[in-house]
Amino acid sequence: MQRIALLLLAVAACQPTRPPAPAATSSAIAVSDLRTRLYAFAADSMAGRKSGTPGNVRATDYLAREAERIGLEPAGENGTWFQTVPLVYRVLDPGSALTVDGTTLRAWDDMIPRDQGNGARSLDGVQAIYAGTWADRNDRMISPDQAAGKLVVVTFAPTAAGTPTSTVNRAVTTARFATAAGIAVATLDDASPTERLDLKATGAALAGRSGAAAPAFLYVTSQAASTMLGADPSGLQPGALGKTVSGNVRFTDSPAPAPARNVVALLRGSDPALRGQMVAIGAHNDHVGISPVALDHDSVRAYNRVMRPEGANDPVGVPSAEQQARIREVLDSLRKVQPPRPDSIFNGADDDGSGSVGMLEIAESLAQGGQRPKRSVLLVWHTGEELGLLGSDWFTRHPTVPRDSIVAQLNIDMIGRGEPDDISGGGPGYLQLIGSRRLSTELGDLVERVNRELAPSFRFDYTWDADGHPANYYCRSDHYMYARFGIPIAFFSSGSHRDYHQLTDEPQYIDYEKMAHVSRLVARTALAIADADHRIVVDKPKPDPEAGCRQ
Numbered sequence: 001m002q003r004i005a006l007l008l009l010a011v012a013a014c015q016p017t018r019p020p021a022p023a024a025t026s027s028a029i030a031v032s033d034l035r036t037r038l039y040a041f042a043a044d045s046m047a048g049r050k051s052g053t054p055g056n057v058r059a060t061d062y063l064a065r066e067a068e069r070i071g072l073e074p075a076g077e078n079g080t081w082f083q084t085v086p087l088v089y090r091v092l093d094p095g096s097a098l099t100v101d102g103t104t105l106r107a108w109d110d111m112i113p114r115d116q117g118n119g120a121r122s123l124d125g126v127q128a129i130y131a132g133t134w135a136d137r138n139d140r141m142i143s144p145d146q147a148a149g150k151l152v153v154v155t156f157a158p159t160a161a162g163t164p165t166s167t168v169n170r171a172v173t174t175a176r177f178a179t180a181a182g183i184a185v186a187t188l189d190d191a192s193p194t195e196r197l198d199l200k201a202t203g204a205a206l207a208g209r210s211g212a213a214a215p216a217f218l219y220v221t222s223q224a225a226s227t228m229l230g231a232d233p234s235g236l237q238p239g240a241l242g243k244t245v246s247g248n249v250r251f252t253d254s255p256a257p258a259p260a261r262n263v264v265a266l267l268r269g270s271d272p273a274l275r276g277q278m279v280a281i282g283a284h285n286d287h288v289g290i291s292p293v294a295l296d297h298d299s300v301r302a303y304n305r306v307m308r309p310e311g312a313n314d315p316v317g318v319p320s321a322e323q324q325a326r327i328r329e330v331l332d333s334l335r336k337v338q339p340p341r342p343d344s345i346f347n348g349a350d351d352d353g354s355g356s357v358g359m360l361e362i363a364e365s366l367a368q369g370g371q372r373p374k375r376s377v378l379l380v381w382h383t384g385e386e387l388g389l390l391g392s393d394w395f396t397r398h399p400t401v402p403r404d405s406i407v408a409q410l411n412i413d414m415i416g417r418g419e420p421d422d423i424s425g426g427g428p429g430y431l432q433l434i435g436s437r438r439l440s441t442e443l444g445d446l447v448e449r450v451n452r453e454l455a456p457s458f459r460f461d462y463t464w465d466a467d468g469h470p471a472n473y474y475c476r477s478d479h480y481m482y483a484r485f486g487i488p489i490a491f492f493s494s495g496s497h498r499d500y501h502q503l504t505d506e507p508q509y510i511d512y513e514k515m516a517h518v519s520r521l522v523a524r525t526a527l528a529i530a531d532a533d534h535r536i537v538v539d540k541p542k543p544d545p546e547a548g549c550r551q
Helices: 032-040 042-051 053-069 171-175 193-199 223-228 299-309 321-335 349-368 390-397 443-454 479-484 512-531
Strands: 081-087 087-092 097-100 103-106 111-114 126-133 152-154 182-185 203-206 215-219 241-248 251-255 258-267 278-284 290-296 342-345 375-382 405-413 430-434 457-460 490-491
Touching: 032 053, 032 097, 032 203, 032 512, 042 053, 042 342, 053 258, 053 349, 053 375, 081 087, 081 390, 087 443, 103 223, 111 193, 111 342, 126 223, 152 223, 152 241, 171 182, 182 223, 193 290, 203 390, 223 241, 223 457, 258 349, 258 390, 278 349, 278 479, 290 299, 299 321, 349 375, 349 405, 349 512, 375 390, 375 512, 390 430, 390 479, 405 479, 405 512, 479 490, 479 512, 490 512
Parallel strands: 126 152, 152 182, 182 215, 278 375, 278 405, 405 490, 430 457
Antiparallel strands: 081 258, 087 203, 087 251, 097 103, 097 241, 111 215, 126 241, 258 375, 290 342, 430 490
């Protein structure tokens, strides 16, 4: 079988990128400061910053040291910089299996279950239904109402090379069929050994708390899909009912190897009458860790430039002859600059190293820039975002400050890219703004006003904020954990790109001028909220904090 043109190398470590020399930072939001900080925070020594690992402990230690050096106050638990999140890893019970008409579908062979948390619905006694082909999702696929309570089986159209795709974005599929008992994605036939290892990665949850209800999620072989439906799906119409499955998939909890920690800091406001109110700024301190195998860094970049312009948001496919030639052309050009480099660490420079160190620059500018805000500024670097918004979920349920004191939350996630070769219509002035008017018209207007006063101003892309947008970004980052409690939010991002959730998301690919400019916008927005003569008005309905998020 033709496989993806990546050079698989059996090595365990990456060649480190050469960082800039350490230097003292200034009160201004500066490109040099951002570069110095990001090379430190997204270094190989942080081992991908996965929540609950020693690498993430090192990363959160770094943030706390910098917060102290800047002059912030600790606002975590017991007078510390940290709030410990009771994280547990979730491991599939190897005995998990499903039975259909006497045929057993076994984990790892016929299906690879993905953990949806301890609120995942049972599949025992559930009837399968054919959803259709994912490419038809805007017209011919079944509706959410048809999916309710069923095991939804999704197939994919062949690529140009005649081979189906091997992965699909789980969050997007789950959002579409949120009321289903389960989702079975029939793409496992084409998954390489490396991809199968990636799909077996552990999930995570908060210890002792029931998760939000969600459909169980499986990647399955085409034969398993046919067994569930009682027929080859290629001959079925969307909505065709299949067989009833028995059994279940089970995940068990195991302790995380290291503490999972939010970093919480406070810049106390200058006005005694207002400093009890807080403007929250947030980013996530974690990323996705280390790959089970190493790949050639430049081969991944070349492949993604042609085949996956949005990185992990795009499915993996087998290139056509024309695409293969384009990949080779890109790779050859990179080889003229540097030799092969085996890579196994997901550095997360943009996701969300950019937001995390951007927050440090914002805090330093507000603390030392000569105009201290009237209201206090609360800075929270959340852990566990990549594992399901676990750190922000925990913080907003168990805040270390009164939750009602938070007047607004500004979330920063991936602000270092967004150029034309990253996203259609991108450029230095491109910025996605999400959620700014979903609870407060005033907050949305304020962000627009601050932006107009910025030179040059940004061109906000509100496309990703549209109700029902399939990417579901409003529900996929930490801001929603605040919004569900009625706290107005604004989410700033420069968008996805070919290095999103890839080994290639490294500091040398960041646009530091863009990152600095976004940080200035967020700092000025926070200052405008903090110095306003009234609290931001919430004039939109508040969501049910226990209900699932639907954009």
